[in-house]
Amino acid sequence: MSLDHTDEMPVIELRHVDKHYGDLHVLRDINLKVSRGEVLVVIGPSGSGKSTMCRTINRLETIDSGEVLIEGKPLPREGRELAAMRAELGMVFQSFNLFAHKTILENVTLGPIDVLGMKREEAERRAMELLARVGVAEQADKVPAQLSGGQQQRVAIARSLAMNPKAMMFDEPTSALDPEMINEVLDVMVELARGGMTMVVITHEMNFARRVADRVVFMADGQIVEEGSPDEFFDHPKTQRARDFLDSIKGH
Ligand SMILES: Nc1ncnc2c1ncn2[C@@H]1O[C@H](COP(=O)(O)OP(=O)(O)O)[C@@H](O)[C@H]1O
Numbered sequence: 514m515s516l517d518h519t520d521e522m523p524v525i526e527l528r529h530v531d532k533h534y535g536d537l538h539v540l541r542d543i544n545l546k547v548s549r550g551e552v553l554v555v556i557g558p559s560g561s562g563k564s565t566m567c568r569t570i571n572r573l574e575t576i577d578s579g580e581v582l583i584e585g586k587p588l589p590r591e592g593r594e595l596a597a598m599r600a601e602l603g604m605v606f607q608s609f610n611l612f613a614h615k616t617i618l619e620n621v622t623l624g625p626i627d628v629l630g631m632k633r634e635e636a637e638r639r640a641m642e643l644l645a646r647v648g649v650a651e652q653a654d655k656v657p658a659q660l661s662g663g664q665q666q667r668v669a670i671a672r673s674l675a676m677n678p679k680a681m682m683f684d685e686p687t688s689a690l691d692p693e694m695i696n697e698v699l700d701v702m703v704e705l706a707r708g709g710m711t712m713v714v715i716t717h718e719m720n721f722a723r724r725v726a727d728r729v730v731f732m733a734d735g736q737i738v739e740e741g742s743p744d745e746f747f748d749h750p751k752t753q754r755a756r757d758f759l760d761s762i763k764g765h
């Protein structure tokens with residue numbers, strides 16, 4: 514949602530990234546840059562490699578060849594450096610993955626205290642601010658099962674934000690939610706985007722993509738087939754693959 518992405522070091526860059534799962538060539542020469550403040554929406558058919566690509570960005574998945582750079586630095590392969598860099602990239606998945614036996618507040622303070630070494634009072638103050646920002650401050654003392662799916666996903670977003678990430682990645686954050694809860698999560702993401710957060714969002718929510726994306730990337734068969742502005746992509750898709758995909762999701 515920023516206006517000018519030129520001449521700046523990309524926050525995330527993939528260079529010639531290839532990956533196989535056995536015989537399956539799941540990522541084929543992926544080249545991608547995400548600029549500071551940019552909202553990149555990744556769409557494509559199921560199985561096209563979207564999640565795998567997203568997971569290579571913080572090395573939840575290894576790659577066969579190519580490079581992943583965060584702010585121009587190659588991602589470390591392992592160890593403490595990798596853990597540190599991973600903490601700089603927030604990740605929100607379809608399933609909320611909150612700690613079931615900890616309170617909402619504890620879920621949000623755990624990372625800052627254990628990983629960032631923040632003092633408890635400071636971590637709790639920050640956590641309450643973030644919980645308020647995503648609209649669930651009054652749930653702080655409950656455990657996840659007492660919250661709706663939409664509320665849990667908003668807590669998951671707050672938990673990621675508590676680590677002060679350089680970028681946030683979302684992998685179909687609303688696809689496990691009941692329809693009436695989708696917008697409350699998308700609204701939080703819209704606000705984040707407006708606030709200048711660098712975001713990579715895998716989603717099937719096309720209205721969100723149109724409204725919020727600076728750029729849309731369309732993946733199929735492990736490749737980036739097309740990329741462009743939301744208007745270019747949705748109104749004038751260049752490839753038959755993209756046209757077929759857009760037709761298939763119309764009316765959903
Ligand atoms: N751990 C894995 N081992 C083997 N194959 C996998 C693994 N994870 C994903 N795949 C396969 O890789 C392809 C891409 O998966 P994925 O990245 O999840 O696609 P998408 O997110 O676009 O639906 C699919 O064919 C999937 O079955």
Ligand SMILES: [Mg+2]
Nearest residue numbers: 563564565684
């Ligand atoms: Mg996926």
